[in-house]
Amino acid sequence: MNSARTVTPSVISDRKLHLIKKCSDQILLSPDNRCCKYLIPYLDSEEGKALSNEDLLTFYQCVRTGIDNEDSGLGCYAMTPDDYTKFGGFFNAVIRDYHGDATGTAKHETDWDASGVGEGGVLDVRKLGFDQELSMRVRVGRNLKAFNLPGKMDQAERIKFEQQVLGAFQALVDNPDYGGNIYSMTPNFGEGVENPNKISDEKYQELVDAHVLFKDMDADPFLKSAGISSDWPYGRGCWQSADGQCIIWFGEEDQLRIMCMKKGFLLNEVFDRLNTMLKTVESIEGIDFATSDDYGYVTSCPSNLGTGMRASVHVKIPNLTSDGTDAKAKEVCNPLGLSVRGTGGEHTPIGADGTVDISPRARLFIKEKDIIEKLYKGIELLMAQENKPAEAPPAEAPPAEVVATEEAPKEEAPPAAE
Numbered sequence: 001m002n003s004a005r006t007v008t009p010s011v012i013s014d015r016k017l018h019l020i021k022k023c024s025d026q027i028l029l030s031p032d033n034r035c036c037k038y039l040i041p042y043l044d045s046e047e048g049k050a051l052s053n054e055d056l057l058t059f060y061q062c063v064r065t066g067i068d069n070e071d072s073g074l075g076c077y078a079m080t081p082d083d084y085t086k087f088g089g090f091f092n093a094v095i096r097d098y099h100g101d102a103t104g105t106a107k108h109e110t111d112w113d114a115s116g117v118g119e120g121g122v123l124d125v126r127k128l129g130f131d132q133e134l135s136m137r138v139r140v141g142r143n144l145k146a147f148n149l150p151g152k153m154d155q156a157e158r159i160k161f162e163q164q165v166l167g168a169f170q171a172l173v174d175n176p177d178y179g180g181n182i183y184s185m186t187p188n189f190g191e192g193v194e195n196p197n198k199i200s201d202e203k204y205q206e207l208v209d210a211h212v213l214f215k216d217m218d219a220d221p222f223l224k225s226a227g228i229s230s231d232w233p234y235g236r237g238c239w240q241s242a243d244g245q246c247i248i249w250f251g252e253e254d255q256l257r258i259m260c261m262k263k264g265f266l267l268n269e270v271f272d273r274l275n276t277m278l279k280t281v282e283s284i285e286g287i288d289f290a291t292s293d294d295y296g297y298v299t300s301c302p303s304n305l306g307t308g309m310r311a312s313v314h315v316k317i318p319n320l321t322s323d324g325t326d327a328k329a330k331e332v333c334n335p336l337g338l339s340v341r342g343t344g345g346e347h348t349p350i351g352a353d354g355t356v357d358i359s360p361r362a363r364l365f366i367k368e369k370d371i372i373e374k375l376y377k378g379i380e381l382l383m384a385q386e387n388k389p390a391e392a393p394p395a396e397a398p399p400a401e402v403v404a405t406e407e408a409p410k411e412e413a414p415p416a417a418e
């Protein structure tokens with residue numbers, strides 16, 4: 001029997017009631033907050049009622065971000081891969097709602113074979129009318145089985161994780177297909193041990209500006225409430241290949257974010273290169289990614305489960321952003337299944353010239369190869385909207401008294417064709 005389940009029931013019950021009350025109040029203000037929406041029936045279910053005090057504390061760590069940040073869409077992160085099953089009644093409801101699985105039984109399948117997409121596996125944006133290279137990036141989130149997810153890591157575990165993955169990065173540096181450098185923000189490895197890869201603040205900023213490294217996570221209220229940004233900047237950094245195109249972040253929202261990024265015309269190039277790089281990374285000793293039978297690759301945020309993949313391009317859409325905001329672009333992109341982000345990534349503003357970051361929203365219950373094809377088709381549909389001739393503004397109706405008394409003006413003859 002699990003001894004943790006024998007804690008005084010009234011204490012647990014009071015805490016659960018307190019959480020239910022908080023979420024019930026909050027849901028009135030933010031009905032789209034899935035954390036609050038699904039926490040209420042969960043804590044009232046048999047599974048929720050049976051949670052020990054200790055389990056409830058872990059569960060609270062998972063959902064605190066949604067309670068602290070009422071504008072959360074999901075409002076939860078897992079602290080360990082097991083949380084997705086341990087608190088299955090809650091996470092499953094959030095996941096299937098967010099990812100639109102009405103059956104409630106879909107299982108994720110992985111498939112990187114993009115040889116059948118586009119024309120013989122080629123997704124060329126020149127066919128969509130682009131004559132300038134686009135900035136293209138495909139990333140996946142990955143986590144190692146042997147460590148807690150970032151929300152639960154303490155400083156010592158963050159340093160231990162960095163030291164473990166350094167071996168893998170060194171293997172890539174030593175591989176002639178990759179080479180490159182390791183950049184770390186970790187001040188030291190503790191107990192007077194120096195960090196050999198430490199970079200200056202200036203170098204960090206240069207890498208952020210070049211879209212190579214991630215921005216200050218501590219400034220993100222969602223991550224902060226989940227403990228994901230704690231101990232910043234310990235255990236944070238990246239490896240970048242010699243040609244600059246292959247990058248692996250460590251210590252961001254997922255333990256690892258593995259990506260390929262370049263300017264070009266062929267979307268399949270970044271996709272295929274990432275696939276090849278992943279095979280190399282997975283073959284390195286000590287790299288064993290956490291997976292789930294139902295949800296594929298395990299990530300901190302339920303939004304990234306499955307493929308963990310975000311495939312994006314930076315595109316200029318000055319017409320759809322003529323008011324200086326992404327509002328119209330989002331209105332057009334939402335029904336296309338595309339997310340719109342700023343040029344500095346999530347929660348950043350769009351570029352002054354109307355450049356936005358677009359990516360297919362789907363990550364789970366979709367195959368990797370379908371995501372890259374969806375991006376291609378999404379760009380096509382978005383550009384059709386961007387280039388649509390502006391609709392003539394509706395003719396202003398003249399005041400009633402004028403209509404009654406004035407003769408309608410004669411229609412102007414159309415200009416002669418040249």
Ligand code: ADP
Pocket residue numbers: 135136137139208210211212213214257261310312313314341342343344345346357
């Ligand atoms: P993630 O993609 O991992 O969810 P963000 O949206 O915050 O994270 O983006 C991280 C960084 O990657 C930011 O600097 C962002 O500008 C950059 N980025 C994303 N997509 C592209 C792209 N297609 N071209 C160049 N940089 C990109």
Ligand code: ARG
Pocket residue numbers: 065071072073074075076222253301303304346
């Ligand atoms: N936690 C935030 C929310 O629930 C962001 C979720 C998606 N973004 C992310 N980086 N995981 O709205």
